[in-house]
Amino acid sequence: MNKQPFIRIRKKDDRPFWQKLVIKFAFIVLALLIAALFINSVTKLNPIKVYVSMFKGAFSTKRRIWITVRDTCLLLSIAVGLTPAFRMKFWNTGAEGQILVGGLCSAALMIYLGNKIPSALLLVLMFIGSAIAGALWGLRPAYFKAKYNTNETLFTLMMNYVGIQLIEFFVDIWDKKQSHSVGIINGDTNAGWFPALFGQQYLLNVLLVAVITIAITIYLTYSKHGYEVTVTGESESTARYSGVNVPKVIIRTMLLSGALCGLAGFTEVAGISHTISVKTSGGRGFTAIIVAWLAKLNPLVMIIYSFLIVFLNKGAVQIASDFNLNEYASNIITGILLFCILASEFMTNYEIVFRHKEEQ
Amino acid sequence: MDNNTAIQLVNITKSFGAVKANENVSFDIRKHEILALLGENGSGKTTVMNMLAGIYYPDEGEIFVNGKQVSIKDPKDAFDLGIGMIHQHYKLIDVFTALENIVLGLKPGDNNDMASARTRVNDICSRYGFEMDLDMKVYDMTVSQKQTLEIIKVLYRGADILILDEPTAVLTPQETERLFTIIRNMRNDGKAIVIITHKLNEVLEISDRVTILRKGHFIGTVNTKETNEKELTEMMVGEKITLDINRDLIEEKHLRLQVRNLTVINNENKKVVDDVSFDLYSGEILGIAGISGSGQKELLEAIMGLQKSEEGSSVIYYSTAHGVHELVGLSTREIISYGLHLAFVPEDRLGMGLVGNMGMTDNVMLKRYRKGKGPFLHRAQPQQMAIKIKDELEVDTPSLDYPVRRLSGGNVQKVLVGREINNKPTVLMTAYAVRGLDINTSYAIYNLLNEQKKHGVAVVYVGEDLDVLLALSDRILVLCNGKVNGILDGRSAHKEEVGMLMTNLKKGDQHE
Numbered sequence: 034m035n036k037q038p039f040i041r042i043r044k045k046d047d048r049p050f051w052q053k054l055v056i057k058f059a060f061i062v063l064a065l066l067i068a069a070l071f072i073n074s075v076t077k078l079n080p081i082k083v084y085v086s087m088f089k090g091a092f093s094t095k096r097r098i099w100i101t102v103r104d105t106c107l108l109l110s111i112a113v114g115l116t117p118a119f120r121m122k123f124w125n126t127g128a129e130g131q132i133l134v135g136g137l138c139s140a141a142l143m144i145y146l147g148n149k150i151p152s153a154l155l156l157v158l159m160f161i162g163s164a165i166a167g168a169l170w171g172l173r174p175a176y177f178k179a180k181y182n183t184n185e186t187l188f189t190l191m192m193n194y195v196g197i198q199l200i201e202f203f204v205d206i207w208d209k210k211q212s213h214s215v216g217i218i219n220g221d222t223n224a225g226w227f228p229a230l231f232g233q234q235y236l237l238n239v240l241l242v243a244v245i246t247i248a249i250t251i252y253l254t255y256s257k258h259g260y261e262v263t264v265t266g267e268s269e270s271t272a273r274y275s276g277v278n279v280p281k282v283i284i285r286t287m288l289l290s291g292a293l294c295g296l297a298g299f300t301e302v303a304g305i306s307h308t309i310s311v312k313t314s315g316g317r318g319f320t321a322i323i324v325a326w327l328a329k330l331n332p333l334v335m336i337i338y339s340f341l342i343v344f345l346n347k348g349a350v351q352i353a354s355d356f357n358l359n360e361y362a363s364n365i366i367t368g369i370l371l372f373c374i375l376a377s378e379f380m381t382n383y384e385i386v387f388r389h390k391e392e393q
Numbered sequence: 394m395d396n397n398t399a400i401q402l403v404n405i406t407k408s409f410g411a412v413k414a415n416e417n418v419s420f421d422i423r424k425h426e427i428l429a430l431l432g433e434n435g436s437g438k439t440t441v442m443n444m445l446a447g448i449y450y451p452d453e454g455e456i457f458v459n460g461k462q463v464s465i466k467d468p469k470d471a472f473d474l475g476i477g478m479i480h481q482h483y484k485l486i487d488v489f490t491a492l493e494n495i496v497l498g499l500k501p502g503d504n505n506d507m508a509s510a511r512t513r514v515n516d517i518c519s520r521y522g523f524e525m526d527l528d529m530k531v532y533d534m535t536v537s538q539k540q541t542l543e544i545i546k547v548l549y550r551g552a553d554i555l556i557l558d559e560p561t562a563v564l565t566p567q568e569t570e571r572l573f574t575i576i577r578n579m580r581n582d583g584k585a586i587v588i589i590t591h592k593l594n595e596v597l598e599i600s601d602r603v604t605i606l607r608k609g610h611f612i613g614t615v616n617t618k619e620t621n622e623k624e625l626t627e628m629m630v631g632e633k634i635t636l637d638i639n640r641d642l643i644e645e646k647h648l649r650l651q652v653r654n655l656t657v658i659n660n661e662n663k664k665v666v667d668d669v670s671f672d673l674y675s676g677e678i679l680g681i682a683g684i685s686g687s688g689q690k691e692l693l694e695a696i697m698g699l700q701k702s703e704e705g706s707s708v709i710y711y712s713t714a715h716g717v718h719e720l721v722g723l724s725t726r727e728i729i730s731y732g733l734h735l736a737f738v739p740e741d742r743l744g745m746g747l748v749g750n751m752g753m754t755d756n757v758m759l760k761r762y763r764k765g766k767g768p769f770l771h772r773a774q775p776q777q778m779a780i781k782i783k784d785e786l787e788v789d790t791p792s793l794d795y796p797v798r799r800l801s802g803g804n805v806q807k808v809l810v811g812r813e814i815n816n817k818p819t820v821l822m823t824a825y826a827v828r829g830l831d832i833n834t835s836y837a838i839y840n841l842l843n844e845q846k847k848h849g850v851a852v853v854y855v856g857e858d859l860d861v862l863l864a865l866s867d868r869i870l871v872l873c874n875g876k877v878n879g880i881l882d883g884r885s886a887h888k889e890e891v892g893m894l895m896t897n898l899k900k901g902d903q904h905e
Contacts, residue, residue: 047411270745276726
C-alpha cells in the first residue's frame, strides 16, 4: 500500500518559449526515428533513402515545388476559412460541402457563360458566385443554431452529403459522353481559367490566398466584428452582457466562413483542376480542421502546418511509387508524424513524473 | 504519537505547474475531536484534504493513518482507510432516491440489499440525529438535505475520519446549527472530524483545535479555547487588520430605481422572480439576502435586460444626467448604447463579466468596444483606463495583455469591479462580490462599495454572508422563493430574523 504510483502526469504550463520549441523539435526527430524503425522492420528498406525520396516528392523539380506551393495555398485557404467560425466555437465540419457548392457555382458559370463574356469578367462573376454559394451553404446551419440552438456539428456535416448529391446531379446533366465526368471545362478557350501571371501558372492562386489570409488575420484581430466573434466564442453570457447581438454574430460569421470555403472551391475549379466532380474537395475540408487546430486558430501559423501536411502527402505518394509500396505504408509514416506533433502539444503543457527512488 | 491520532501528515508538498499549493505541511488529526482547517481562499486547505481523499497525490511527504504509513492513490484507497470527504459540490444522482444514492457503487452482498441497507441507514440516522426521508428523490431536496445525504453516505461506507469542505457556505443560520449538533454527536462517538472553513465565528463555535494554513504553508495549530478571533485572523492573513466595515449615513437621497411587480419566468416555466417591488436610492447600499437560488441572479439580470421580464413588470430608472427611462423592454445593448449608467458585477465573473482569455485592455473594452468610428477597434482609450484601474486598485498582472483567467480570484474581481466603477455609474449592482476572495481583497471591495455610496451611487449588494450583509447594508431586502419576504433596516436587523425570513415565507404570501 505504501508505494507511489509509477508514473504521474503533472501540469507544467510555464515553460519558456525556447523550451517549447526544443520539445516540438525533439518530437519531430522522435517521429522520424519511430517511422524509420517501422520502415526498416516492415520493408527492409534503408530509411534514409526513403526520407530522401519523400523530400523529392515535394521538391525535386521546379514544377513540383510549384505544385506543393499551390496545394499548400489551397489547404491554407480552407483552414483560414474555418477560422472565424472556430474562433466563435461554431464547429463547422461542413467545409467539404461549402467547397463543393462553391466549385459547382464556378463550373456552372464557366459552362454557361464560358465564351459569351470576357474571361476577366467571368472570373469576377465566378469569384462572387462561389462565395455566395458557400455562404448560403453555411447559412442554414447557422440560422438554426442562432434561432433554435441546434447542434451545428451534425448539421454542417450532413450538409456535405447534400452537396455531394447536388454535384452528382449536375455532373449527370453536363456529362455529354456518358463517361460520368464533366471533363476539362473550356479546354479549348481557357475561359474562366486562372491566367498565368509573369509566366507562372499558379501565382494567382498564391496571391489570392495571401490576400485572404492577411485580411482575415486583420479582421479577427483589429475589427469590432472580430472582437464580437472572440467574445461570443469565449462565453455567450459575456457576449449578451456586453450587448452583443449573439444570433446576428453567429449568422454573420458563418456566412463569412462559408463564403471563404466556397472561394476555395472556386480556386480549385478555376485555378487547378478546371473540372468539377465529387472529388473536387478531396477531403481537404476535414484535413483543414486539423491544420486550423494545430495552429491554434492562428492564420499565420497555419501556413506552416498546411505546408507540412501537403509535404507529407506528396512524400507518401512518392515513396509509394519509388519503392513499390502501397500508399497505406506511407500513410502510416504520415500518421506517426502527426501523432508525434500532437503529443508534443501535450508535452509542452504537462510533464511526466516517475516514481522517486528511495531517498536514503 | 498516541492512540488518539487518526492521521498524521508529514511535510506534504504539492504543486500545480508553477503554483505551490502546499509546501511542507505537517499536522495531525485526532479521534474524538473536531479540527478546523482555517485559511483564506487559495491557502491550500482543500488541496491538502484532497490528498487524503485520494483526489490528488502529494509530490513529497508522508501520510500516516492510525500509525501506519500509507499511499492513497485513489478515492477507493481513502475509503478503505476509513476516510470520507464531503466536497463543496455534491456528487449525487438527481433522479435517484436518498437510499439509492447511499448504496450506489457498493457491491451486492455484504448486507447491501435495499432492505438491510435501509435498516443500517436508519441506525446511523438515529445515532447521530439526522432527519432524512430515504425515499425522497434528490431533485426534490434542499441544499441542506443533500448535504445531510452526503454525510450519511460517507458514514454508511464506514468512515471514521470525516472531512467537510466549507459545509456552511450554503446553509442558513438555522441549518448551520442543526449541522453543528450532528457534528458534535459524531465527535462524541469517537470520529475524527475536519472542517475546512474561512469563517472565524464558526471555528470558535464548533472546533476543538484549529490548524491554520497561509499561502500553502502550515502556520500553526492552536487550541480553540486558548485563542480568539483577532489572533486567528493574524495567523491567517499574516498581518494585523481591523475587521470593521464602515457604514456612513448619507442624508441626501434620491430615487434611482423604482421596481414594480417584476416577474421573471425561466425556461422550466418556473416563476424565479415573483412580483418583486422595491425602491433603490442614491447614497445607500441595499443588501439582498436569500438562500442561493432564490431569484437574486435573475432579479439583477432582468434589470440589466439580460432576462425577459413578464408583462406588468416595470423598472423605472431615474438619473439627473439621463432623465427617466423604463428599462423593461430594453435590451442590454440599448441600455449600454443610451449611455444609461447601470453597472453590474455578475456572480459568474469569468463566464459573464469578463472574457478569460483576453487581457485587461480588451476586457475593459467589453461594454464600450462599439465606441469610435469605423469598423476597427479603438484600443487607445481602453488601454488608458486599464492602466488607471491597474494602478488605483493595485491589480497584480504581468501585463495588460495577460489573460485575466490566469490571475488570482481577487485580481479578476478587481478588474471587473474596476471597470464597472470606472464608468461613473448611477446604479451599481453586485452579485456575490467577495465570493472566494481573501480577507484583504474582500475589505478592499467593501471599501470601494462604500466609496461609491458616498459619491451618491445607488448600490445593490447581493451577498451570502449574513454578518457582512448586516454590517454593510443600509437596508436589507430578503428574497424567499423569488418573492420579497421583507425589507429590514440594516442597522437594527438581527441575524436570526433575516435567517427566518430567508426560509419561511410569511403567512398570507404562501398561496398563489
